[in-house]
Amino acid sequence: MSLTGSAPPAASPPGVDVPVPYRVVDVLPEGPEVATLHVVPEDRRPPDFLPAQFSMIGVPGLGEVPISISTPATETTVHGYTIRRSGAVSRALVDRRPGDLVTVRGPFGRPWDLDAATGRDVVVVAGGIGIAPLRAAIHALVDRRDRIGRISVCVGAVEPSQLLFRPWLDSLVDCGVQVLLTVDRCHPAVDGWLGRVGFVTEVLRDLVRSPEVAALVCGPDAMMRVAIAELRRLGVPSAQIQLTLERNMHCGVGWCGHCQLGRRLVCRHGPVVTAAELGRDLDIEEW
Numbered sequence: 001m002s003l004t005g006s007a008p009p010a011a012s013p014p015g016v017d018v019p020v021p022y023r024v025v026d027v028l029p030e031g032p033e034v035a036t037l038h039v040v041p042e043d044r045r046p047p048d049f050l051p052a053q054f055s056m057i058g059v060p061g062l063g064e065v066p067i068s069i070s071t072p073a074t075e076t077t078v079h080g081y082t083i084r085r086s087g088a089v090s091r092a093l094v095d096r097r098p099g100d101l102v103t104v105r106g107p108f109g110r111p112w113d114l115d116a117a118t119g120r121d122v123v124v125v126a127g128g129i130g131i132a133p134l135r136a137a138i139h140a141l142v143d144r145r146d147r148i149g150r151i152s153v154c155v156g157a158v159e160p161s162q163l164l165f166r167p168w169l170d171s172l173v174d175c176g177v178q179v180l181l182t183v184d185r186c187h188p189a190v191d192g193w194l195g196r197v198g199f200v201t202e203v204l205r206d207l208v209r210s211p212e213v214a215a216l217v218c219g220p221d222a223m224m225r226v227a228i229a230e231l232r233r234l235g236v237p238s239a240q241i242q243l244t245l246e247r248n249m250h251c252g253v254g255w256c257g258h259c260q261l262g263r264r265l266v267c268r269h270g271p272v273v274t275a276a277e278l279g280r281d282l283d284i285e286e287w
Contacts, residue, residue, distance in 0.1 A: 017253070019058065019103035024096045025078055030164045033085040034129060035094045036070060038078040039102055046079045047107060051114070051136035052244050052272050055106030056252045057081055059092040066249040066267070068133035069107060073140060079104075082132035082164070108252045110272045112137045112242060114144070117214040120240075121149040123207050125200055125227050127156050127219025131164055133244050133271075134218050142175050148214075152178040152207045156200040156223070159183050160193040180207070199223075201230040211235035217243040225282055228275050238276035245271045 022039040029035050039057075040046060049069050058064025065087070071080035085094045096102060114137060122141055126134050134153075141151055153172065157163045160183050169179050180203050182196035196203065200223065213236055217227050224243050231241050247259040247266040254268030262281035264270065 017105065017251070019056075019060075019064070019105050022057075022079075022102050022104045024098050024100045024102060026098050027094075027096060030082060032161055033094070034082065034164060035085075036080050036082045037093060037096060037102070038071070038080050039104065040078050041104075045076055048076075049073055049079075049107040049136075050111035051140055052111045052133050053107040053109045054133075054249075054252075054271060055079070055081070055104050055108065056249070057083075057093065058089060058103045059096075060101065060103055062092055063089045064103060064105070065089045065093070066246070066252065068244070068271075070132040070135045073136050074143070082129065082135075084129050105252055108267055110270055112216060112244070112272050114140055116240065116242070117141065117148045119148065120212055120214045121210070122151050123204070123213050123215045123231075124151070124153045125204065125215065125217045125219070126154070127200060127223035127227075128158070128162060129164065130219030130223070131155050134216060135165065135168075137216055138172065138177070142172070142177065145176065150178065151176070152180070154180045154182070154200050154203045154207060156182045156184070156203070156219070158185065160186055160195075178207070199226070201226050204230050204234065208234040208236060211237065213240065215241045217241065221282055228282075232275075239274050241275035242272055243275065243278070245273065247271075 021042045025038040025040055027035050027037055051073055054066045054068040056064040057067050067081040067083055069079050070082040083090050083093050085091045124134055163181055172179050182198050182203050186193040215231050217224050245266045247261055249259040249267045250256045252267050254265040259266040
């Protein structure tokens, strides 16, 4: 069929497969090789999102990466993306400065099911930069304290310098949230760390008082595997354990197949899943 004189294809909605220009408002250093970019669209307010949803954020001409939105869902003026310098795109994003342009598509994905916490205590478990996809959820949980029980937040990192958002975590205590921090290793004489040393699983034993808790987990795959195993050992049903997956997402909408994990496409069927839905798929290594 000749295309001569044919009508052009309809444009896709902005934010789905068309990158939207955003302006960097500020860049907040969070730790070694980690920064939070606050960005706003050029001609509108940021779109609404739900905790754990992510966007494809990029640098024009270089590429884009999937990053969850780490500001509260009630924040309507900016979106925050907490990014660790690792690959070419993430390095370029961390190096952005106020006034620079980035591109954003989204938000995408299945959010945390916070209604599942109604009437239960909540245990939030984060490893390293995994605290970023949990920030909006913690804000939302604090806002609905009248509908849930005790909120406990356990954050682990390899060493003290990698514990992110320390002032914010300290402020949660004033909101009635129990916050426990732990590191895998430390040198007290060098870094001044006087807190816990050990894995998050050891902290979980102090937090889970009853199997009737809702658990939210985010971190490296190895950390999530042992956290899920420990929660199950403590009697928490797999259906009450939620985790958010980070895989090699390229399109954000389930077209390219790069994020396939078992029978699911993470960008479409996740990133949040329950441990019951996940089964043993977390054991699948990403290429």
